[in-house]
Amino acid sequence: MTGASAHGAPSRLPFDLPRLGIGTAPLGGLFQEVSEQDAAATLEAAAAAGITYFDTAPRYGHGQAEDRLGRLLAPAGIAEPVISTKTGWLLRPEPDGSPGTVVTDWTERGIRASLESSLTRLRRPSVDILYLHDPDDYPDEIRRTAYPAVRRLRDEGLVRAIGFGMNHGDRLAAYVAEFEVDVVLVAGRFSLLDHEALTTLLPLCAKTGTAVVVGGVFNTGLLADPSDDAMFNYRPVQAETLARAQRCRELCAEFGVPLAAAAIQFPYLHPAVTSVVVGCRSAAEVSANAAASRFPIPDRLWQRLAEEGFVPSQLPTV
Known part of the structure; x- marks a missing residue:
């Protein structure tokens, strides 16, 4: 069974992608090392929360994240994971x-x-999704060799779906417009603080039936904990952006909603978005993010966030 995007376009994905997934860059040591014990506990917590989708990459810890998934998923009790x-x-x-x-x-x-x-x-014969990773500056190479190669891998059954994973919405949109793309992963460009993907990428994906996975919903941690030492898009946060994040937290608090819950659930307001992946480095983070993804958010909060520019006016809030 596959879903449908806005305007009735059928999804190109040949399978249903879980609504919430875990990004494994932290398991590869992003920002700080994660012990083997904590990595195992992270995946065990995912199993307890019913999370089965995991996004990884060779660049995450020079293969460490993939290796840990390969060794630790089955012992954690996740027998049939969805892996990109x-x-x-x-x-x-x-x-x-x-x-x-x-x-x-x-x-x-x-x-x-x-x-x-x-x-x-990964200790697997195939994966569900293969993304071309950060091909921002290589359109000629993508056109000439890389995209035809991943299509052949899909035809051979080594992957079930193909797409692009990037941090730039407009460049992703250009690839979606040119190539037949099953799914894209856009990181950091569709959050309460950054709406770039809404201008071109998301409307195009809705029209073409390209599934959208959104990563970076916390913008490198700021929307998880808007403190003075927070990071925003991999850099120390500037005062103006910090103030915006803190204001967003205040609005959420008026309705008794954790900021993290609004940050995780915000991308689902657009019908082209299929899944959200959040990076986790501990069992506590998995449990907290899983709970945030299910936290009830009243329509009035989305409306208040829209009134102050955190939710674009184009998105439905009721």
């Missing part, structure tokens, strides 16, 4: 076995080598 990973970058270890460097490779040989390595780490 990414390609376009190859890990080049040093002779001494250290992680070494990550290099771009958009050739068919590179695309296949990347996926084969991912499948080895």
